Amino acid sequence: AQNWTAVARAGELCDAGDYTCVELCGQPYVLLKKGEGALGALANVCSHHGACILEGRGRTDILRCPYHAWSYDLNGRLVKAPGMAGVKNFDRQRMGLAGAALIEAMGVLWLHAGEGERGGLLLMKQQLLEPAAKLWERSLEWLAEGKGLDLTQADALDIEARLRQL
Secondary structure, eight states: OOSOEEEEEGGGOOSTTEEEEEEETTEEEEEEEOTTSOEEEEEOBOTTTOOBOOOSEEEOSSEEOTTTOOEEOTTSOEEEOTTOTTOTTOOGGGGSOOEEEEEEETTEEEEEOSSOHHHHHHHHIIIIIHHHHHHHHHHHHHHHTTOOOOOOHHHHHHHHHHHHHO
16 A cells, blocks of 8 residues: 555544554554553464464554464564574564554544555545544534535535545
C-alpha cells in the first residue's frame, strides 16, 4: 500500500496490550497499544515460521508464535527463540517483526505499510484531514444555528476527489 488506509476505530485500542488484527493488501498486521501507551503496527507474521501470531482482538503483553513459541515484545523485538541458543550467526536483533506506520486521526486508525510514510502523512493531512475537519466544523456550526445539516454535492465531490488523490 502506498497510501494511508483507514483500518480500525481508535476506540479498539484503549489500554496497554490491546490489539486488533487487520489485513492490508493481503498482508496481515497487528495494531496495538504499547506499554507506554503509544500506538504501533507490526507485521503479524513470525520471522521464523511465517505463521500469523495473533488473531482477532484482545489484550496481550507478549506476541508468541503458535508453532515454535518464538516471542516478541510489543515493540516487535524478538525476546525468546527456543532452540536457537548456540546456532552460529543467529542475530536476535535482526529477527524482530517488521513495523508499519500507524496514526490516529478523527477517531480512526490509519495504516501506511509502504515507503515514504512521513511524506504520505503530510499529504494525507493536507488533502484529507484538514478539509474534512473544516467540513465537520462547518456542519456543527450549521446544526448549532438550527439550520440542519446541509452537505452539498460540491462538498461531497471535493472530499471524494481528495480521497482518490491519496
